[in-house]
Amino acid sequence: MSGKSRRDFLKSTALIGAGVTGLTTTAKAGPQNILSEDRMGVLVDTTVCVGCRNCEWACKDAHNLPAGNLEDYEDRKVLDTKRRPGTDALTVVNEYSHGKNSSLPIDVKVQCMHCDHPACVSACIVGAFTKHENGTVTWDTDMCIGCRYCMAACPFQVPAFEYDKALNPMIMKCDFCFDRTKEGKLPACVEICPVEALTYGKRSDLIKIARDRIKRNPDKYVDHILGETEVGGTSWMYLASKDFAELEFPKLGKNPAPGVSESIQHGIFAYFVPPISLYALLGGIMWITKRRKELDEEVK
Amino acid sequence: MSHEVHNPVPIKHKYFTPGVIGLIIIAVNGLVFLMGRFFFGIGAVTNLNNQYPWGLWIGVDVAAGVALAAGGFTTAALGHIMHRDEYHAIVRPALLTAMLGYTFVAMGVFVDIGRWYFIWHPLVMWNGNSALFEVGICVMIYLTVLYIEFLPVVTERFIGKVNLPKFLAGFNKPVDKFLRVLDRGLSKTMFIFIIAGVVLSSLHQSSLGTLMVIAGPKMHPLWQTPILPLLFLLSAVSVGFPMVIFESLIASRSLKLKPEMPVLSRLGSMIAPLLGIYLAFKIGDMVIRKTFVYLVDFNTASVMFTIELLFGVIIPLRMFLSPKVLKTPSLLFTASALVVFGVLLNRINNFVVAYNPPYSTESYFPSFGEISVTVGFVAILVLAYRFIVLNFPVISLPSKTAPQTKYTIRGVK
Ligand code: SF4
Numbered sequence: 137m138s139g140k141s142r143r144d145f146l147k148s149t150a151l152i153g154a155g156v157t158g159l160t161t162t163a164k165a166g167p168q169n170i171l172s173e174d175r176m177g178v179l180v181d182t183t184v185c186v187g188c189r190n191c192e193w194a195c196k197d198a199h200n201l202p203a204g205n206l207e208d209y210e211d212r213k214v215l216d217t218k219r220r221p222g223t224d225a226l227t228v229v230n231e232y233s234h235g236k237n238s239s240l241p242i243d244v245k246v247q248c249m250h251c252d253h254p255a256c257v258s259a260c261i262v263g264a265f266t267k268h269e270n271g272t273v274t275w276d277t278d279m280c281i282g283c284r285y286c287m288a289a290c291p292f293q294v295p296a297f298e299y300d301k302a303l304n305p306m307i308m309k310c311d312f313c314f315d316r317t318k319e320g321k322l323p324a325c326v327e328i329c330p331v332e333a334l335t336y337g338k339r340s341d342l343i344k345i346a347r348d349r350i351k352r353n354p355d356k357y358v359d360h361i362l363g364e365t366e367v368g369g370t371s372w373m374y375l376a377s378k379d380f381a382e383l384e385f386p387k388l389g390k391n392p393a394p395g396v397s398e399s400i401q402h403g404i405f406a407y408f409v410p411p412i413s414l415y416a417l418l419g420g421i422m423w424i425t426k427r428r429k430e431l432d433e434e435v436k
Numbered sequence: 437m438s439h440e441v442h443n444p445v446p447i448k449h450k451y452f453t454p455g456v457i458g459l460i461i462i463a464v465n466g467l468v469f470l471m472g473r474f475f476f477g478i479g480a481v482t483n484l485n486n487q488y489p490w491g492l493w494i495g496v497d498v499a500a501g502v503a504l505a506a507g508g509f510t511t512a513a514l515g516h517i518m519h520r521d522e523y524h525a526i527v528r529p530a531l532l533t534a535m536l537g538y539t540f541v542a543m544g545v546f547v548d549i550g551r552w553y554f555i556w557h558p559l560v561m562w563n564g565n566s567a568l569f570e571v572g573i574c575v576m577i578y579l580t581v582l583y584i585e586f587l588p589v590v591t592e593r594f595i596g597k598v599n600l601p602k603f604l605a606g607f608n609k610p611v612d613k614f615l616r617v618l619d620r621g622l623s624k625t626m627f628i629f630i631i632a633g634v635v636l637s638s639l640h641q642s643s644l645g646t647l648m649v650i651a652g653p654k655m656h657p658l659w660q661t662p663i664l665p666l667l668f669l670l671s672a673v674s675v676g677f678p679m680v681i682f683e684s685l686i687a688s689r690s691l692k693l694k695p696e697m698p699v700l701s702r703l704g705s706m707i708a709p710l711l712g713i714y715l716a717f718k719i720g721d722m723v724i725r726k727t728f729v730y731l732v733d734f735n736t737a738s739v740m741f742t743i744e745l746l747f748g749v750i751i752p753l754r755m756f757l758s759p760k761v762l763k764t765p766s767l768l769f770t771a772s773a774l775v776v777f778g779v780l781l782n783r784i785n786n787f788v789v790a791y792n793p794p795y796s797t798e799s800y801f802p803s804f805g806e807i808s809v810t811v812g813f814v815a816i817l818v819l820a821y822r823f824i825v826l827n828f829p830v831i832s833l834p835s836k837t838a839p840q841t842k843y844t845i846r847g848v849k
């Protein structure tokens with residue numbers, strides 16, 4: 137009897153295991169956000185950008201962050217070190233050397249990519265992130281508990297956290313100037329860019345524009361629109377004259393970042409069937425072993 | 437199945453010893469840094485940053501804490517669901533560890549989240565896609581279940597012994613009555629909670645593994661796999677009994693009791709197959725995803741992975757197969773401690789070592805403050821355990837009197 141119940145136990149554990157693995161491969165992730173055909177995006181052409189950092193200033197100015205004087209941004213020494221978007225700047229420009237072909241540097245503006253299948257939206261424990269119809273991904277300060285799972289999840293390592301605030305620390309990231317675009321205005325960075333390195337438009341149009349530029353200048357561009365397919369597509373997309381890995385973009389596949397984890401999640405919880413079955417199974421085992429023991433005792 | 441009769445009783449032993457004083461100092465040191473965290477923010481105490489949002493507190497206090505408290509549900513499954521009465525002596529100590537363990541997991545979460553005063557948000561703001569949401573909800577419910585499962589120990593301690601201070605003495609009777617009603621109600625419904633506890637544990641132990649899946653390529657391929665939830669569940673199941681043995685042997689040493697060797701050896705004999713299953717999946721995963729190629733590069737990841745697998749799984753697996761190990765307290769202790777160490781390291785590896793953010797300039801190592809808080813929590817846990825076993829009927833001692841079946845096999849008889 138003792139050997140039997142141990143086997144039962146192992147069997148049921150194995151069953152759960154088999155269930156988990158089986159479901160991961162079969163279950164499909166439910167679509168989390170309805171993607172509008174007309175969602176907007178920005179095409180960043182790094183071959184046009186001159187690294188003037190006016191966009192950094194405009195972004196801070198539009199988001200009530202200490203921005204300082206626009207003239208101070210002419211100091212190019214800042215570009216000597218690589219920076220990341222943080223709590224004091226939602227977008228930053230980094231500079232890379234061009235290598236053999238040219239002495240001109242390559243400047244790359246970085247910010248949240250506003251993914252089509254955002255890992256942050258999927259991960260957030262309270263659902264504080266929203267993917268809006270116009271493509272924007274925003275964060276709701278009233279919901280956030282500060283767990284920082286969004287930061288661990290984001291494939292581009294974008295969300296930043298106010299570590300030195302004891303009360304109400306915020307998660308900060310580019311919000312695609314949601315309040316401005318609602319009023320029909322351009323995102324602040326797009327508006328200020330003096331050389332039109334940033335093109336704001338319908339994402340589907342932007343892809344056409346980008347393809348066209350690559351076709352007309354095949355020597356100038358690498359044949360890759362970063363963000364067209366990466367992690368299922370992003371609202372912000374990039375063109376470059378150099379392999380994106382050399383511009384410090386993470387190497388990412390085509391599958392949406394939350395795909396696997398959501399299928400697992402939905403597998404374990406498919407209409408609560410697996411947990412309830414497990415409950416019933418354990419209840420059954422409990423009842424049978426109890427019965428068996430009572431019978432044993434009667435025999436004695 | 438005739439063996440000595442065991443009854444859980446409060447252990448008679450003095451609370452303070454030099455070791456206990458040492459633990460108190462460690463605990464106070466932790467609390468000091470904890471205050472720093474609440475007054476000046478997480479950044480003031482930890483080495484966390486925008487590249488490394490999660491560190492020691494999530495890896496050890498939360499992830500390892502949950503795994504090492506798995507003894508609660510594995511022994512409940514064995515003792516109550518399989519009705520293996522011979523294990524009842526260890527169900528209560530395991531339950532107590534689980535209860536304290538999960539309490540500290542909850543406290544770990546509380547200090548780690550930036551807005552601790554919003555810790556209740558997941559109760560009303562749901563995101564079913566989030567593995568963390570699942571873990572959070574399950575842990576909250578399971579913690580409640582653990583407290584309910586522990587209640588009979590409290591009622592048992594006080595029934596017939598209610599002795600309130602003089603001016604409240606009039607309430608002695610009603611309180612006693614209330615405890616009796618509570619006790620009867622609990623013993624009728626306990627099986628519901630026991631099964632729920634096992635289900636909830638299986639769910640969140642595995643979801644804890646799902647957590648890092650979404651980090652995708654940010655996590656080292658030696659650990660990143662879609663079967664992480666299964667590996668987490670299997671490792672939690674296999675660390676349950678070793679953890680029970682580990683602390684039972686420490687407790688009996690510290691409280692000068694005779695180790696419960698017959699029960700512990702029998703428990704130990706079940707560990708090898710469980711570890712074997714875990715090892716098989718771990719190796720199988722490695723072979724299928726061909727990640728063994730990463731083992732030849734000599735770096736932190738490969739070294740940590742090897743230590744985890746060799747000392748945490750393979751060596752103890754071999755030890756548990758030997759009858760001599762099962763019968764010798766010191767060897768049994770070593771083997772169990774190795775498994776505990778292995779799972780602890782596995783959780784640290786998964787959440788800290790394997791996590792390799794794309795733009796980090798230097799890798800994360802926990803600050804003195806972070807370590808102090810974690811070690812301080814462990815010290816408080818041990819102190820609380822000691823206090824409870826000295827004052828409540830948790831640990832069983834051999835006795836001549838008939839067993840109080842009503843209490844030892846509550847709810848399922
Ligand atoms: S880049 Fe990161 S923060 Fe931005 S939408 Fe994608 S996952 Fe979210």
Ligand code: SF4
Pocket residue numbers: 259260261262263264265275279280281282283284285286287307
């Ligand atoms: S830190 Fe806030 S926004 Fe990020 S996952 Fe946690 S609750 Fe959501």
Ligand code: SF4
Pocket residue numbers: 184185186187188189190191192229243245325328329330331332333334
């Ligand atoms: S404003 Fe335009 S040109 Fe200037 S750094 Fe920003 S993107 Fe580049």
